[in-house]
Amino acid sequence: MELREIEAWLREEREEELARLWERADEIRRQSVGEEVHLRGLVEISNRCRRECHYCGLRAGNRQLSRYRMTAEEIMSCAAEAVAYGYGTVVMQAGEDEGITRDWMAGIIRQIRRETPLAVTLSLGERADEDLKAWREAGADRYLLRFETSNRALFEQIHPPLADRRSDRLAILRKLAALGYEIGSGVMIGIPGQTYGDLARDIALFQELDLDMIGVGPFIAHPGTPLGQDGAKFCAPSGEQVPATELMTYKTIALSRLLCPEANIPSTTALATLNLAQGRELGLSRGANIVMPNLTPVAYRADYEIYPAKACIRETAAECRSCLGSRILSIGRTVGKGQGGRRRTLPRRGTHS
Secondary structure, three states, rough: OOOHHHHHHHHOHHHHHHHHHHHHHHHHHHHHOOOOEEEEEEEEEOOOOOOOOOOOOOOOHHHHHHOEEOOOOHHHHHHHHHHHHHOEEOOOOEEEEEEEEEHHHHHHHHHHHHHHHOEEEOOOOOOEEEEEHHHHHHHOOEEEEOEEOOOOOHHHHOOOOOOOOOHHHHHHHHHHHHHHHEEEEEEEEEOOOHHHHHHHHHHHHHHHHHHOEEEEEEEEOOOOHHHHHHHHHOOOOOOEEEEEEEEEHHHHHHHHHHHHHOEOOOOOOOHHHOOOOHHHHHHOOOOEEOOEEEEEOOHHHOOOOOOOOOOOOOHHHHHHHHHHHHHHHOOOOEOOOOOOOOOOOOOOOOOOO
């Protein structure tokens, strides 16, 4: 699919044409990854972060947030719940927390792999090559790092660089692939200043990177951040700004499935936040095949506030598992078993310069 065709689909508004897109994406999903929906248990292990991203409630400058970092014992308790609920993967996510040290995290990974059948996925931000290597050697299977946007100027507008280095998330993703991780990435949809051309290039880049997992969601800024307070002034000209809507998210999921048939694609919490009644189900019917029930202890959930009013924030892990299982069955799909890694039919493509 060429860029102009991707962009045309992103601009498409006719219901009959979009129905054709949903049908194509769902059929490719059925052929490529089957009817199973895999549940990956999410544990938000720390809300501490050294970055000052202009949309995120975890940013270092947010003095209103009560900070936490879970103990190894608390994390292992969540991993035990994942096993009890039949999940195949535990996803450990955090802000970019320097207190999550290389050795401490490696010890937790080794313990999970020793004591459970779970795959281990990490989403801990931009980390040194030595950390990524040590965690892979300890047994981590997958790493998630969104590149957010392929427009370099737009990325730097929303992600102020650290004093000691410039971010290069594409280089980190290629390093992760070279280390043997399954790699996940994705973008935010509707960043102020993001054009349809930008988003089309993002989707094409998913294919170029040969991503194993693709996570996309609408841009939702925390109100206490610069973009939450003044984002409108950064928007692209009329007719070019991508809207941060539920519909645009479904289009991006569907197009991602068409370009990356084998990838695991979640129907995200952000979709449920926009449409609690059926957001996740519509995502699953338009190309997605993963959901990520939350295992984070309820006492910590409200403080993992990337954006406000997140769906299901007060549900216990047991309630979340029951709800998602029922939703999956209600649309005629089955709950997946096992670790649910990518069903790769071809060797990974070579890295790109």
